[in-house]
Amino acid sequence: MATKYGGYMGRVCMVDLSTGKVCDYPWSDEERRLFIGGKTMAAKILGDNIAKDTKPLSEENMLVITTGPFTGTGTPSSSRFNISTLSPQTGIITSSNCGGNFGYYLKKAGFDALIIKGRAKAPLWLEIHNNSFKFHDARDLWGMNTGKVQEALDEVIKTRNGKARKNGKIVIGPAGENMVRYASIVSNERLAGRGGTGAVMGYKNLKAVTVSGNHEIQVHDRKKLDKLNKSWFKYLKSHPLTGDQLPRLGTAGLVSTMQMRGQLSTKNYNYGQYDDFEKVNGELLAEEFNIVNKGCLSCPIKCARTVEVNGKAVKGPELETLGLLGGGILNSDMYSILKWNYELDELGMDSISAASTLAYAMEANEKGLWDNGLAFGQTDEISQVFDDIAHRRGIGDELANGSKWLSEKYGGKEFAIHSKGLELAAYEPRRSVGLGLGYAVSNRGGCHLNGGYMVLLEGLSLNVDQQNPHGKPDFTVMFQDLMEAVSSCGQCLFTTYAFFPAPLISHPNSWYTKAFCKSVPYLGPVLRALNTFPQVACIHIPVLFNQSIALHHVTGMPVTFGSFFKAGKRGYTLERHINTRFGISRKDDSLPSRLTDEPQIKGDEKTKVPLEPMKSVYYAARGWTGDGIPKPKTLKKLNLDGLASYEDACKMFAEEKEGE
Numbered sequence: 001m002a003t004k005y006g007g008y009m010g011r012v013c014m015v016d017l018s019t020g021k022v023c024d025y026p027w028s029d030e031e032r033r034l035f036i037g038g039k040t041m042a043a044k045i046l047g048d049n050i051a052k053d054t055k056p057l058s059e060e061n062m063l064v065i066t067t068g069p070f071t072g073t074g075t076p077s078s079s080r081f082n083i084s085t086l087s088p089q090t091g092i093i094t095s096s097n098c099g100g101n102f103g104y105y106l107k108k109a110g111f112d113a114l115i116i117k118g119r120a121k122a123p124l125w126l127e128i129h130n131n132s133f134k135f136h137d138a139r140d141l142w143g144m145n146t147g148k149v150q151e152a153l154d155e156v157i158k159t160r161n162g163k164a165r166k167n168g169k170i171v172i173g174p175a176g177e178n179m180v181r182y183a184s185i186v187s188n189e190r191l192a193g194r195g196g197t198g199a200v201m202g203y204k205n206l207k208a209v210t211v212s213g214n215h216e217i218q219v220h221d222r223k224k225l226d227k228l229n230k231s232w233f234k235y236l237k238s239h240p241l242t243g244d245q246l247p248r249l250g251t252a253g254l255v256s257t258m259q260m261r262g263q264l265s266t267k268n269y270n271y272g273q274y275d276d277f278e279k280v281n282g283e284l285l286a287e288e289f290n291i292v293n294k295g296c297l298s299c300p301i302k303c304a305r306t307v308e309v310n311g312k313a314v315k316g317p318e319l320e321t322l323g324l325l326g327g328g329i330l331n332s333d334m335y336s337i338l339k340w341n342y343e344l345d346e347l348g349m350d351s352i353s354a355a356s357t358l359a360y361a362m363e364a365n366e367k368g369l370w371d372n373g374l375a376f377g378q379t380d381e382i383s384q385v386f387d388d389i390a391h392r393r394g395i396g397d398e399l400a401n402g403s404k405w406l407s408e409k410y411g412g413k414e415f416a417i418h419s420k421g422l423e424l425a426a427y428e429p430r431r432s433v434g435l436g437l438g439y440a441v442s443n444r445g446g447c448h449l450n451g452g453y454m455v456l457l458e459g460l461s462l463n464v465d466q467q468n469p470h471g472k473p474d475f476t477v478m479f480q481d482l483m484e485a486v487s488s489c490g491q492c493l494f495t496t497y498a499f500f501p502a503p504l505i506s507h508p509n510s511w512y513t514k515a516f517c518k519s520v521p522y523l524g525p526v527l528r529a530l531n532t533f534p535q536v537a538c539i540h541i542p543v544l545f546n547q548s549i550a551l552h553h554v555t556g557m558p559v560t561f562g563s564f565f566k567a568g569k570r571g572y573t574l575e576r577h578i579n580t581r582f583g584i585s586r587k588d589d590s591l592p593s594r595l596t597d598e599p600q601i602k603g604d605e606k607t608k609v610p611l612e613p614m615k616s617v618y619y620a621a622r623g624w625t626g627d628g629i630p631k632p633k634t635l636k637k638l639n640l641d642g643l644a645s646y647e648d649a650c651k652m653f654a655e656e657k658e659g660e
C-alpha cells in the first residue's frame, strides 16, 4: 500500500475518456494529512487542474469522486462518498455528498478516489474490478431511467461472469444525458443531487460506472476503533435527534416545526407558513405512508423513508422535497409528492432545483412575465413537466436551465430564489437570518448544509432568537468548518446533530437551555478566538464529537479537535479560493431581494435578512478581505499558499495543449 496511514487504499486513479488512458494520480501522505478526503481532497485535485477559463461542460472539467478514510471502516454513518466538479448550474465548484454503496466498493476495488476527465466519442459505461478497467458500449442503455439501468447493469455483469457480483454503481438518467443543469448522479436510491453533476457525466457520454473488488480496508487500530464505534452507535441511538426524531419522522419531521416558526417556504417564498401543512408533513408521512425505515450502510440513524408508488416500494421524500413540492407550489396532496419524488429520482434530477424552478415559473406566469401555462395549486401536469425537463421538450427545455437563467430571460430576479445560481432548500431565511447568511456565502451556492445549517439553532432544535443576527456569523464559520471536516472523512453530516448535548434538546424550557440560547448573540468573540486559532483546542471532545478520535484510530495521524477543525477550515477556504478564480467575491454572496428587502411580516422590519452587515463580520471571522477574498496570510496559515494560483493553472493547461 502506498501510504503509511490506515483507512486509505493508497491509490487514486484517473481515467481520460477522450483517449481511453488510465493512470495513477499522485497523492501523497502529506496531502492525506492536510486534505483528509471527501470534498476537501476533491477540491485540492480540482484546484490543481482547472483553469479560470475551464467550462463545466468541457473535456477539461473533471468529475472527482472521492471517499473518506472512514468509508467502509464500520464508523457510524460512514458509507458516504463525494462528487465534486465545476457546476453547469453555477459555473463554480460544486460538491455532493452521497449515500449508496459506491464509495465502499470503490475502496474494495483498491482506490480512494476516481478522477474522470475527457469525453467519450459515443455513450459508454465503465466497469472497474480491482485493477481492471473496461469500457463498454452504452448505446443500448442510453435513455434508460436510473432504476432500470442499474438493474440492467447487474444483469450484464452476471451474464459476463456467470454469477452475480456485488458492486457499487453510479448512473445518470435522461436528465443527465440531456444535460439538464440540475441533473444528478444516482447510486442505488441515493443521489449526488445538487449542482448538476449528472449533466457533467452526460456531457462526457458516460452512462454509468460500476466498481467492485476484494481489497481489505485496513485501519490503524481496529481494537480501539471498534470500542469507540460501539459506544458511538449507542450514543447516536440515545440522542433525541439522531435516535428519535430522525428515525421516527425522517427529515420530513421538520415540516411542522418550520411551520410553527414561520420558516416553511410557501408559494415561492412569498410566505413562511402553509395553511395545509398537516396534509404534507412528516407525521402524516410516518403514520400513513412509510412502510419501513431504511438507511445507508453502517448507519444507526436510518433516516430514509420507504413508501409505495404505483404498487412499488420506493424511497420517500426528504423535507426539502416535501416543503418545496407542497406549500412551495400550494399543493396539499401527499401522494403526488411521493410520486414526483420517485419520478425525479428515476429521471436523475435534483428535486430542490426542479421544484424551486417550477415555483419561479408559476409566479412569473402569474405576474404576466412568462406565459407558460403553469399555476400555483394546479398540479395535474407536473409529472409531464418533469419528464419534459429531463428530455428538454417544449417549455421543459427552458426550465432545464434553472431559475437564475429564466429570471435573466423573463425578469423577476427578485423572486428567483437562488444564490450563485443554486436554488435554496425549503427553509425560509427571513425567519432564520443566520441561515440566510449561510445560503448566501455557501461555496456551492444556495445550500443549507454548506451554509452551516444555523436553522438548527434558530428554531428546529433550539430556540435561539431567529431574527437576531449577532453572534451568527462566527457560529456559521464554526459549523461550516466542522461539517466540512466530517464530510471529508466520508461520514454523514447528520451525525453532527448529536454535537448538541441531549439535555439541551430534550429540555427546551430548562434554565440551562434558555441560558444557552440567550447567550448566542454574545458568544461571537469567544468563537472568533477559536475560529482564528483552532489549533489551541488541542483536546478531544469525547461522546459529543468523536470524529477527531475516530480519525486518529482509523488513520494513525496525530489528530486533536483543533487540528480536525483546522482541516475543515482549510477545506472550506480552499473551495472559496478556487471560486475566486471564477470571479466570485462579495457581490456574489447574495440572496434575491424578496428575502433581503421585503419583510416576511408586513411592517416588521426584523423579518428580512440583514445580509450585508452579517457578511462583513463573517469575512472578518474567516480572515478574508472585505470583498470576500481569502487574504494571503490566511492562505499561508492554512497551508494553502503553495496551491497553484489560477495563473499557474492557466499556464499548466497552455503547456499541456502545446505538448499535444
Ligand code: SF4
Binding pocket: 077, 078, 099, 294, 295, 296, 299, 300, 301, 302, 303, 304, 492, 493, 494
Ligand atoms: S442518517 Fe440518513 S442519510 Fe445519513 S447515513 Fe444514515 S440513513 Fe444515510
